Amino acid sequence: xxxxxxxxxxxxxxxxxxxxxTLNERAIAQPIPRADVAAxxxxxxxxxxxxxxxxxRFVEPDETxxxxxxxxxxxxxxxxxxxxxxxxxxIRQQTAVASNTGTGPxxxxxWAEDPHVFADKLIELSDVxxxxxxxxxxxxFLGDKYGKREKTNNWIGIPFGGSTGPxxxxxxxxxxxxxxxxxxxxxxxxxxxxTLRKLNKPPGFALGNAVGDGNGFANWxxxxxxxxxxxxxxxxxxxxxxxxxxxxxxxxxxPTFVTGTLSWGDPSNNRAYAASExxxxxxxxxxxFALKNDPALRAIAEDTEHQALPFGVVGKAPQGSLILNAMVxxxxxxxxxxxxxxxxxxxSEQYDPWLSGCLGYWSHTLRAYDKSAVWDxxxxxxxxxxxxxxxxxxxxxxxxxxxxxxxxxxxxxxxMCASVAGGQATPQEAARExxxxxxxHYR
Amino acid sequence: MxxxxxxxxxxxxxxxxxxxxxxxxxxxxxxxxxxxxACGLLLVFLTYPLGLGIWLAFTDTTIGRDGRWVGLENFxxxxxxxxxxxxxxxxxxxxxVATVAKFALGLWLALLLNNHLPFKNLLRAVILMPxxxxxxxxxxxxxxIYDPQFSIISYLLVDVLGLRDxxxxxxxxxxxxRWSLVAANVWRGIPFVAIxxxxxxxxxxxxxxxxxxxxxxxxxxxxxxxxxxxxLPILAIVMTFSIIFTFSDFQLVYAITRxxxxxxxxxxxxxxxxxxIPGGNLGEGAAIxxxxxxxxxxxxxxxxxxxxxxxxxxxxxxx
Numbered sequence: 001x002x003x004x005x006x007x008x009x010x011x012x013x014x015x016x017x018x019x020x021x022t023l024n025e026r027a028i029a030q031p032i033p034r035a036d037v038a039a040x041x042x043x044x045x046x047x048x049x050x051x052x053x054x055x056x057r058f059v060e061p062d063e064t065x066x067x068x069x070x071x072x073x074x075x076x077x078x079x080x081x082x083x084x085x086x087x088x089x090x091i092r093q094q095t096a097v098a099s100n101t102g103t104g105p106x107x108x109x110x111w112a113e114d115p116h117v118f119a120d121k122l123i124e125l126s127d128v129x130x131x132x133x134x135x136x137x138x139x140x141f142l143g144d145k146y147g148k149r150e151k152t153n154n155w156i157g158i159p160f161g162g163s164t165g166p167x168x169x170x171x172x173x174x175x176x177x178x179x180x181x182x183x184x185x186x187x188x189x190x191x192x193x194x195t196l197r198k199l200n201k202p203p204g205f206a207l208g209n210a211v212g213d214g215n216g217f218a219n220w221x222x223x224x225x226x227x228x229x230x231x232x233x234x235x236x237x238x239x240x241x242x243x244x245x246x247x248x249x250x251x252x253x254x255p256t257f258v259t260g261t262l263s264w265g266d267p268s269n270n271r272a273y274a275a276s277e278x279x280x281x282x283x284x285x286x287x288x289f290a291l292k293n294d295p296a297l298r299a300i301a302e303d304t305e306h307q308a309l310p311f312g313v314v315g316k317a318p319q320g321s322l323i324l325n326a327m328v329x330x331x332x333x334x335x336x337x338x339x340x341x342x343x344x345x346x347x348s349e350q351y352d353p354w355l356s357g358c359l360g361y362w363s364h365t366l367r368a369y370d371k372s373a374v375w376d377x378x379x380x381x382x383x384x385x386x387x388x389x390x391x392x393x394x395x396x397x398x399x400x401x402x403x404x405x406x407x408x409x410x411x412x413x414x415x416m417c418a419s420v421a422g423g424q425a426t427p428q429e430a431a432r433e434x435x436x437x438x439x440x441h442y443r
Numbered sequence: 444m445x446x447x448x449x450x451x452x453x454x455x456x457x458x459x460x461x462x463x464x465x466x467x468x469x470x471x472x473x474x475x476x477x478x479x480x481a482c483g484l485l486l487v488f489l490t491y492p493l494g495l496g497i498w499l500a501f502t503d504t505t506i507g508r509d510g511r512w513v514g515l516e517n518f519x520x521x522x523x524x525x526x527x528x529x530x531x532x533x534x535x536x537x538x539x540v541a542t543v544a545k546f547a548l549g550l551w552l553a554l555l556l557n558n559h560l561p562f563k564n565l566l567r568a569v570i571l572m573p574x575x576x577x578x579x580x581x582x583x584x585x586x587x588i589y590d591p592q593f594s595i596i597s598y599l600l601v602d603v604l605g606l607r608d609x610x611x612x613x614x615x616x617x618x619x620x621r622w623s624l625v626a627a628n629v630w631r632g633i634p635f636v637a638i639x640x641x642x643x644x645x646x647x648x649x650x651x652x653x654x655x656x657x658x659x660x661x662x663x664x665x666x667x668x669x670x671x672x673x674x675l676p677i678l679a680i681v682m683t684f685s686i687i688f689t690f691s692d693f694q695l696v697y698a699i700t701r702x703x704x705x706x707x708x709x710x711x712x713x714x715x716x717x718x719x720i721p722g723g724n725l726g727e728g729a730a731i732x733x734x735x736x737x738x739x740x741x742x743x744x745x746x747x748x749x750x751x752x753x754x755x756x757x758x759x760x761x762x
Contacts, residue, residue: 093720096506208614209701211721260591262704263614268590277592402505402723409721418705422616433525440520441724 032348032368037135039343040127048334049080050341053094054109055324056085058163058286061357069350076344079337092405098329106332107341112146112394115157115327117402119149122156122327123335128343129155136348136368140388143365146323150399158342161355161362162321164387165216165282167307170300173201173279182280184311186224186249193256196279203280204257204272206264207418212322213266214414215394216282220319221246221417223392224312229407229438230398236442238413239435247420247427254421262422276300282309285360285384306383320392321363363387403441412437499729506723517730526706527731530714533621534738537710538690541628545685546678548629549636554670556637557644567638574634582698585627589613589699614700617707624708627695632688636681643677644670683746687739711735 052070057063067083074081084105086094091110098104099118108114115122129147133139139147143159167182174182177195193203206213222228227242254261258278261268270287272278274297281287291301308317328338344350346366355364356374360381364372365388375385395404407413416434419425425433466472500517504510521527556567573581588594590613597610614620651669660668693712696702702709702717709717711731719728 089721093506100509207704209703258592259610260612260615262616263589263591263612263620263700265701268592272592275592406723409723410717415705418703422705424617424705 032352032371033137034135034348034368035137037131040131040339042128042336042340042343044077044079044337044340045334048337050082050107050332050334050337051105052081052083052107052109052341053091053098053105054083054085055088055091055111058361059289059358061359062354062361065354065357069345069354070341072350073341073344077337077340079334079341081341098331102329102331105329106334106338107326107328109160109324109326111405112323112325113400113402113405115146115325116150116400117405118327118329119156121330123330123332123339124154124156125158125328125339125342126153126155128339129158132158132343132346132366136346136366137370138367140365140367140386141391142321142323142388142393145393146325146400147365157325157327158346159365159388160324160326160346161358161364162323162388163284163361164319164321164363164384164390165212165284166317166319166383167280167309168273168283168287169280169305169307170201170303171305172303173199174305176201181305182307182310186310186312189310190249190252190256193253193280197256201279202256202258204261204264204269204278205281206266206269207254207257207262207414207421208264208268209411209414210264210266210268211409211411212284213264213269213282214411215408216319218413218417219392219394219396220282220309221250222413223318223396224310224314225249226313228397229395229404229413230442232397232399234398234401234403234442236435236438238416238438239431243416243431243434244427247417247430250417250420251427262418274300285381288380289359304380306380308383316391318392319390320394320396321387321390323365323388324362360384398442401442403438406441407438410437410441496729497733499726500733501730502726504725504729506720506725510726513726517727518734520727521730521734526709527714527734529706530709530711530731531734533708534690534711534735536621537625537628537692538686538742541625541632541689542682542685544625544629545632545636545689546682549633550640552633552637553640553644554666556641567641570637571634573631574638578631578694579698581631582627582695585623585630585695586699589623591615615704617704620700620704620708624696624699627699628689628692631695632685635688636685639677639681640674643674647673679746683743686742686746690739690742691735711738 054066057066063085070081070083073079091108092114094104095108095110095114095118098108099121102121125147129139139159142162146159147155147157149156169182173196174180174192176199177192179188179192183189183192196203205217207217208214222238222243225242225246227238227240227246229236229238231237258272269278269281269283270290273281273283273287274291285306288301288304288306291297291304309319312318326342328335328342332338345354348368351364351366352369352372355362355369355372356377358374360374360378363384363386364370370385375381393400393404394408395401398404412434416430419433420427420430467476499510501512501514502510503513503516552570556563556570560566588596591610594611594613596613597607600607601610612619613623647670651673652665655665655669690710691712692710693716696708696710696713697716700708702713706714711734715728715731715735717728718724718731722728
């Protein structure tokens with residue numbers, strides 16, 4: 001959801017870095033349970049050196065601890081390793097260039113489906129992934145899903161973490177509306193939103209061209225009604241009675257939103273929530289920390305609660321997670337060194353401080369890290385703990401593919417919802433148009 | 444005697460200088476050599492990207508995969524794509540409305556600035572501000588101005604003056620969003636037009652106005668029969684530039700609405716980017732970009748032939 005955070009958030013959160021240090025000390029005091037499993041033998045090639053590419057940081061510790069861990073690897077193995085941080089929007093293109101030209105970084109920590117798009121250009125990582133799985137209590141649902149090549153047991157990615165966007169709400173407002181928590185039933189949820197609107201404390205979800213928040217809401221709406229973009233075989237199935245039911249529901253839900261959500265971008269809900277213009281929205285943990293670290297907004301943070309997105313008819317949280325997925329290119333001259341690096345970074349001595357430093361921005365993908373001190377550092381982080389165990393993914397129920405990413409970045413589902421909410425199209429027309437556009441990518 | 448012979452000898456030997464010197468004395472070669480750097484730059488930075496763009500438009504290249512030649516398939520898809528036609532419509536609408544407004548207001552501003560005002564130079568510098576500020580910065584400023592929750596205009600109307608009860612939803616529905624963007628573009632484009640036309644105004648000789656005054660011409664007549672005709676050549680150039688800039692505008696729209704709500708404010712440039720880079724469909728994005736070329740060529744020819752048809756402007760003598 002708000003995967004994109006404003007620079008101001010980042011600056012504020014830099015203050016959180018100090019808190020992270022204390023967390024690290026706690027983390028050592030409370031070790032991650034792990035099994036004694038023999039590590040795969042990965043003798044590094046002589047004279048090996050590595051280049052790693054990853055997205056820019058969420059919060060400062062994301063970068064500083066990542067760099068410190070890399071330095072530790074370099075010290076332990078003598079393998080010179082350089083990490084480059086590039087902008088969130090640029091990394092996919094750079095991955096594509098590296099893959100096509102066969103030069104550039106050895107390792108890329110890219111987005112969700114990238115290893116699947118470039119699968120033919122990557123080396124298999126099964127030995128490392130299986131070792132890590134056995135050692136740290138297994139991979140989470142999305143970790144497993146995004147790590148393995150479709151319908152095989154061959155690992156092509158090492159999922160580092162996931163970012164998810166549950167409901168963020170003001171306890172006082174929901175209480176005033178007569179609810180203790182966010183109801184999972186569609187009817188009750190609508191009633192809550194209508195009451196909030198009457199109290200002049202409206203909810204708000206992005207329906208504009210917002211990659212993270214917009215797609216998060218549109219996916220929730222469709223998934224929670226039992227609809228899906230494509231079936232298991234990857235055939236477009238969005239034009240279904242479930243989707244039409246979802247869009248019909250939106251016609252009742254949308255009028256409860258604060259004005260202007262049709263033009264909202266990714267940062268809009270953060271700003272509106274911080275200004276008490278919106279009292280219920282969906283977002284990553286960034287919003288909460290931005291409030292918590294600002295003395296003027298501390299009161300809002302204390303009144304804030306998180307909860308998984310309403311289940312609707314599917315009985316589990318209809319939300320996905322943006323996975324940070326590492327891959328090693330076949331063109332790398334030092335594949336063993338690269339694998340050793342990934343393995344080293346996922347070991348608890350390195351991974352736990354990093355996870356803790358990120359304050360819940362990244363949810364872990366290896367189950368043993370449920371015990372990480374970061375999740376107990378603030379009870380309000382609880383819902384992010386199992387962020388990568390959500391049973392939904394971008395392009396659900398289809399195979400993980402490039403097309404799912406393209407549908408998301410073309411805002412096809414978001415615009416399907418927005419055209420119904422804005423009254424330009426009937427649910428039937430909107431679903432048909434989305435089907436037509438999605439077919440273009442799934443051909 | 445010997446000396447004369449020597450001189451004569453040297454004189455004869457001169458044409459037999461090294462081939463290199465002769466080569467450089469050869470005029471066609473010299474011309475070619477001098478043009479080479481410029482041609483090289485143009486080829487590498489202009490012809491190659493343009494050619495590549497046109498080539499991509501006929502392939503199904505996506506990010507991460509080389510394309511195959513698909514002929515006109517991209518264009519055929521665009522022909523029946525409602526979104527594409529919406530973008531064509533809005534590009535034409537945006538360009539024509541914004542250009543007319545920019546020229547009306549710009550000309551007016553130029554005429555005002557051409558008068559003797561106190562702090563004339565300072566004023567002229569201030570007028571240029573919107574044009575000097577990087578577009579993205581002014582776009583972000585407008586993004587805030589048009590924000591549904593934090594707009595300064597809404598704040599003034601609702602909280603300060605109490606003229607309205609609700610905040611204005613500038614970008615929430617199609618037509619308000621379209622007009623808002625046109626307004627932002629006009630604000631940004633006026634200085635360029637005004638300053639260029641002001642330069643044109645200052646080349647008009649005051650004697651013409653004096654003569655007209657003696658003949659008893661009114662203010663309107665002076666504008667209609669002296670200012671306007673003499674301003675036409677510069678008007679044609681400025682209009683050509685302005686149309687090209689406006690039609691291929693990208694930053695304002697992308698920074699303020701990203702083409703929303705529901706794609707109603709996509710220009711061809713933003714749609715091409717959206718399809719090509721975030722959507723990953725490079726071939727289709729290139730096809731949209733290539734579709735802009737005929738419009739731009741038409742606009743350029745129109746301003747040239749409709750506005751600049753006097754012979755002397757085309758390099759011939761005036762009769």
